[in-house]
Amino acid sequence: MRLALLGVRGSTPAPGPEFVRYGGHTSCVAVLPDDSDVPRLVLDAGTGLRGLGRLLGGEPFRGSIVLTHLHWDHLQGLPFCPPVDRPDSRVDLHLPGDGDPRGLLARMMSPPHFPIDPGGLRGDWRFRTSADGVVEGYTVRVAEIAHKGGVTHGIRVEGDGVCVAYLPDHCPQIESAAAEKLASGADLLLHDGQFLSAEQETADAYGHATIGDAVAFARRCGARRLVLTHHAPGRTDDALDVVAATGAELARQGDVLSVGAP
Template sequence: MQLIFLGTSAGRPTRSRNVTSIALSLPEPHCGFWLFDAGEGTQHRMLGSKLKLNKLERIFVTHLHGDHIYGLPGLLSSRSYFEGAGPLTIYGPPGIRSYLEQTFELTGVHLGYELHIVEIAEGEVAADERYLVEAAALEHRLPCFGYRITERPQSGQLNLKRLAELGVPAGPLFGKLKRGEDVTLECGTTISAADVVGQPHPGRVVTILGDTRPCENAVKLACSADLLVHEATFAGGLEEKAAAYGHSTFTQAAEIAKAANAKRLVVTHFSSRYDDEEVAELANGAKAIFERIEPAVEMAEINVPRLPLTNS
């Protein structure tokens, strides 16, 4: 799993930072990616990355402020020009359907693929055999959500040497054993999956929050996350100003990560008043609260490595 920050600026773009968008690249066998928010210019940023719109599978919108959604209509329209662009699902707060459908109607857009729009509430948002996505409401000036992406545990590796010793033929029986099912050979011998399958790989958890004041749901969504992405619009000491606009400071983001026992914190959504050097200094100053804090860098790729095997 890998995050790519396509935009890290709050409110409006700057010369060095675009407005909010984060891509989550998925490992094999998916090899696709999901997008979290799409501020104006997101598709332009993608042109300078390895991301291709025909590999985009899902878009999760945190809220309907323009710096998080104004890039959606153009991006969705351009996706029609990519060969192999399959169905796409957009998840977002109530109003996202009306925004997109009216935009398409007024501008005469006809998409060349199937688009599904899901207006979400708190709880489970999406699920498949590999991932679970949950949402909870945050505290902002508009209805806003944060997302918790949980990778399901992956089964361990087959012990091919032991399988050969036991006389298990390659084929469907391998699949059953890998799924944890015991099998019986033609000779009547029963093979226990626990004897020939290694330890499972625990899944990873990535939490991506929208704009928010510090709140209880931010801590819940980020609980023990391998990576937390939290906004840090203002410098520590400007908590009153941050609260008035529904935002957080670098200090508050670090406090949320600490309270949630997150393993790593990447802050983003920086006010245009701060240049890149000042952003780095502010993040460094928050390390007294949470050591593993780092500022998102425009177009930077953040790897979320697979956890080591659990002991049994």
């Protein structure tokens, strides 16, 4: 299994020359199987989803998108991604929370806030509640984790002999057996690292993690490899280089991570 990092920024996109090396698009990760470069499973649909077409070679997307939560930076790419919005696409969109998933999405994506509602997306769309089970050939587990502002899920994906845990918005200062179970023994943990230790008060208030919080959580869960994502929108390339110099592994937009590799 490999992870194509299409968006690694948090809160808002970060355009401009100071955000080139790590990338400015918000959360989106495509799961690539060992035997193919064509993704069928995507985690989150931030503005990074716009880059999905580069992996598909002009073909439509036919697969599943699993959302961690419904904050804008995790779903705003949906109506701006051509491979998911064409007559021959097939998309199963899994949203967290109870009730009508299509109706939940329409609260953000409908006039007057947006020109179309979810029914305006072309192709075969199915709106589902949270994924839990076999999705596109992978075993997917989701569980509610601590993050401010609505139901938020962490995601565990198992397949190709490895395991990935994806918790891009998480407040591990609030201990959670469910979150620890998702990340337990993961070959790769892709985790919220939006704030520095000096910003602990802000991290706590926003329901996010500092880098120190993420490292402690990874150790607690026995994760084999930690990659920090959801970078603060004001954290420039040079500032992130300073963080990387401490030995932390940082997600970079455009990178493809081999799971299980050192």
